[in-house]
Amino acid sequence: MAKIALVTDSTAFLDKETLEQYNIEVVPLYVNFENEVIVDGTIDNATFFYKMKKASKMPFTSQPSPGDFVKVYERLIQEGKEVISIHISSGISGTVESANNAAKIVGQSLISVVDSHSTSAGLAMMLITAAKALEEGRTREEVVAIMEGIKKKISLIFVPDTLEYLKKGGRIGGAQALLGTLLQIKPVLCLINGKVEAFDKVRTMKKALQRIVNELPTSSEGLHLAMINAETSKEHIEILEKLIEERLPGFSYKKYELSPVIGTHTGPGVVGLAFYQYP
Amino acid sequence: MTNNSKENVFLNGNDLRHMIMEACKYFEKYKEAINDLNVFPVPDGDTGTNMSLTMMAAAKELQTFASESIGEVARVAAYSSLMGARGNSGVILSQLFRGIARGLSGKEQARITELGRAFQYGIVYAYNAVSKPVEGTILTVAREIAKGSRAAIQTPLEFTDFLRIGIESGKKALERTPEMLPVLKEAGVVDAGGLGLIVFLEGCLHSMLKRTAQEQGTTYIDENETFSMVEISEQPAAKITSGNISEEFDPSLPYCTELIIKGSGMSSQKIRQSLEGLGDSLLVAGEDNLVKVHIHTGHPGDVLESCLAQGSIHDIKIDNMIDQFKETQWGRLSAKSQPVRPTGKVTGGIGVITVSSGEGLDAIFLSLGSDKIVSGGQSMNPSVKEIVDAVIEVPSDHIIILPNNSNIKLSAEQAADLVEKDVMVVDTRSLPQGLAAMLGLDKKKTLLENHQEMCERAKQVKTGEVTYATRDTTVNNIRVTKGSIIGISDGNLLICGSSVESATRDLINTILSDEDEVLTLFYGQDVTGKQAQEIVEILSGEYPDLEIELQYGGQPLYYYLLSIE
Known part of the structure; x- marks a missing residue:
């Protein structure tokens, strides 16, 4: 049986150790400032948001080109490997499309492209689940089936500090309705079917965080949970940690920073949770 | 005559x-x-x-x-x-x-x-x-x-x-x-x-x-002896002898209970004595082996038990007289006053009607998804008809009404009864409660789900109101003089001050607690934006951790409405 390689994109924002441990290849997205292109994942969030604040024009993000994927896929196939390529939701990025186009060029029979319907910590946890399944000897088809199962139930719920960035980036989807609100609100958003939708609206951060935690299962059985944040205030992170501890005492989980590409759309100060139960 | x-x-x-x-x-x-x-x-x-x-x-x-x-x-x-x-x-x-x-x-x-x-x-x-x-x-x-x-x-x-x-x-x-x-x-x-x-x-x-x-060809003089107004008459009530069976009833004794007791050697007087404490409009007729009983009671079971002690009971009839009244729904008053059947297009989803006053607040309610504003509230309560008209006008079969004032709730409920639509009233008692409830609105969900969520949300906010006193009085041990500025929170008068600014600050200081995160001030039509801004600056200095939002409410009579969460 051929060896199977995992490919993802930079929005999963996995740390170097994890990538090496599970042999995961990363194809980066880009953040385009007026005079500079930043390869996603090559810059830390503090520097990035500082740059963004200083920039006279909002940067825009772009997906990898099919060519970026072709290079990676060809190399892996030459190494005699098959590929499972798991990516940021097609509802908010064209990355999956680029990957599919590349697969058509390189050879669809050897490459499975999966639309995660998620991103960031959600995508990261799916990759780890996939890597572990491969370690257990599952086939490409089996792993793809597991991913397809998870993407139906994965939740990514978050509170941006403001809706401004999502609005400017055009990735606001059904949360559009919240824009006309005259009263300042804390919008609780989520990815539903891979698109940004309004989940709830409250007036305070504490209530927003409580609202997110209320969505967590009450049992930690098979629970994959991670916190997402990007230059988020320590206070908000601590409140969320406390709420999770109250709901799932002793349960441990990782915290993921958002990659600059995602941060471009959410803005700094965002906080949220990604989770699913598997098996 | x-x-x-x-x-x-x-x-x-x-x-x-x-x-x-x-x-x-x-x-x-x-x-x-x-x-x-x-x-x-x-x-x-x-x-x-x-x-x-x-x-x-x-x-x-x-x-x-x-x-x-x-x-x-x-x-x-x-x-x-x-x-x-x-x-x-x-x-x-x-x-x-x-x-x-x-x-x-x-x-x-x-x-x-x-x-x-x-x-x-x-x-x-x-x-x-x-x-x-x-x-x-x-x-x-x-x-x-x-x-x-x-x-x-x-x-x-x-x-x-x-x-x-x-x-x-x-x-x-x-x-x-x-x-x-x-x-x-x-x-x-x-x-x-x-x-x-x-x-x-x-x-x-x-x-x-x-x-x-x-x-009678005489002149009636409107003397004030009968019409004593606030001054309460000391005259004892006219003595009235109790009648027998009356059609009327005391709402605390709603069960009209009738039965026949069959036995032997029964005494109607004894039976009357045993039942007297159980209700009113008591009638006990007959003697010896057949006695008929009629009583209005709150506990028909006790009546039956008591009668059973005398003999066997027959032809038992228990009616809840309150039901009989309630059954006579509005429509039965006359064919002309059937429930209003709205004509025109009806779309799915939830329609929301809000009672609000002040252009700023109206705009905020509309921005949060309210379909129709019925003007009124603090200064003028809307009539049932105004609410009925709004319910008919909103093109949805499922309507939520936010009265935003405890004195408008009953009108809203009456309006709900009059129109052939599913209408539910969320018991919001202030405009801030109404705004909090609006955040719980999800037009994709059912009327019942929305009603439940909105009721829940309304409870999660503290309301403050700053206005002026219209007379001298004492409330909550606070002496209030006419014209002074008073601060009220959720139905309690807490502050009496000499200036709008100090009363507002004192009220906030009194009702704010450590967990509170956001204070929203809605300034009324009698306050300028500059004055409101000044208060916000002072408050920001006093409460550095509090998020303070200033909004133009435009409400009459109330200088400030406060919403605290």
Whole structure:
């Protein structure tokens, strides 16, 4: 049986150790400032948001080109490997499309492209689940089936500090309705079917965080949970940690920073949770 | 008025029409005095105005509606007063009319006893209009009027005497309202709605006396001895001998229980004694081996048990008299007043109607997804008709109403009953509560889910209101002088100050707690943006951890409305 390689994109924002441990290849997205292109994942969030604040024009993000994927896929196939390529939701990025186009060029029979319907910590946890399944000897088809199962139930719920960035980036989807609100609100958003939708609206951060935690299962059985944040205030992170501890005492989980590409759309100060139960 | 003997005095439609119109005029004179009895010395204390507008709606309609039929006149009065009902007291008053109309339904003219009975119905309807009756209010007064006059109509008497007896019982109850509701006691007032009801009955009496005098060719002088207003009469209530079976009932004894006991050697006197404590309107007839029992009770089971001790029981009949009243839904008043069936396009989803005042607040409600604003609230309660019109106008079958004022809830509920749509009222008592509820709105969810969520959200916010005092009083041990600035939070007067700024700051300081994160100030039409900005700057310095948002509310009378979460 051929060896199977995992490919993802930079929005999963996995740390170097994890990538090496599970042999995961990363194809980066880009953040385009007026005079500079930043390869996603090559810059830390503090520097990035500082740059963004200083920039006279909002940067825009772009997906990898099919060519970026072709290079990676060809190399892996030459190494005699098959590929499972798991990516940021097609509802908010064209990355999956680029990957599919590349697969058509390189050879669809050897490459499975999966639309995660998620991103960031959600995508990261799916990759780890996939890597572990491969370690257990599952086939490409089996792993793809597991991913397809998870993407139906994965939740990514978050509170941006403001809706401004999502609005400017055009990735606001059904949360559009919240824009006309005259009263300042804390919008609780989520990815539903891979698109940004309004989940709830409250007036305070504490209530927003409580609202997110209320969505967590009450049992930690098979629970994959991670916190997402990007230059988020320590206070908000601590409140969320406390709420999770109250709901799932002793349960441990990782915290993921958002990659600059995602941060471009959410803005700094965002906080949220990604989770699913598997098996 | 046909005057044969006391027993056979007939009133027709014209008589009733004149009585209501006269009573309305009479009430008008005391409107302001009733307004002044508001517990809080706030400028929206308008119980008198609300009741007056409610009966005016009836009087206005009756001006152009002349009919000999007393049933028809009563029906028109009921319908128009309900449509024009404003505020809780107005709605309760309209229910009084509704009960009277029910009692007179189909009648061309009514004998005194029939009219008395119709008034009894009215009182019961008024009592039933409120889901959680609070003692010490108009309802206590209504009930006592009913109690006092119930027995009176069993014996032949003048309608004016019937009214007098009712008024006397009502006054006695009114006098006790401060003992039942501590807020009244502290404010040194009796219940305004209760007084309003008495004044209305006095108006009826006044009108009747005037008419009698005219018929007898004498001049009726509007002496003040009968019409004592706030000053409570010390005169003992007329002694009335108890009648036998009456059609009327005490709402606390709703089960009309009838049965036959078969046994041997039974004594009706003994049986009567054993049942006496269990209710009223008791009748025990027969002797020896067959006794018939009739009683109005709160515990029919106890009655049955007690009778079982005497022999076997037969032909048992238990009716809940409250149901009998409730069954007589609005539509049965007359074919003309069926529930309003809206025509026009109806779309799916939830429609939201908000009672709000101030252009700023209106805009915020609309931005949060409200479909229609009914203007009113702090300064003027909307009529039932205004809410009905809004319910019809919003193109949805499922409607949520946010009254945003505890005094508008009953009107909203009445409006909900009148239109053939699924309508639910969220009990929001302030504009900030209404805004909090709006955040829970999800038009994709069901009416019930939305209602539940919105009720929950409304509770999660603290409300503050800053306005001026309209009279001197003492509330919560706070001495309030007319014209001073007062701060109220969720129904409690907490602050009395000399300036808007200091009262606002003091109020915030009093109601703010450590967990609170966001303070939203809505400034009213009497405050400039600059003044509001200045307060915000001071507050930001005082509470560095608090997120403070300033919004233009544009509301009248209230300098600031505060929402704290």
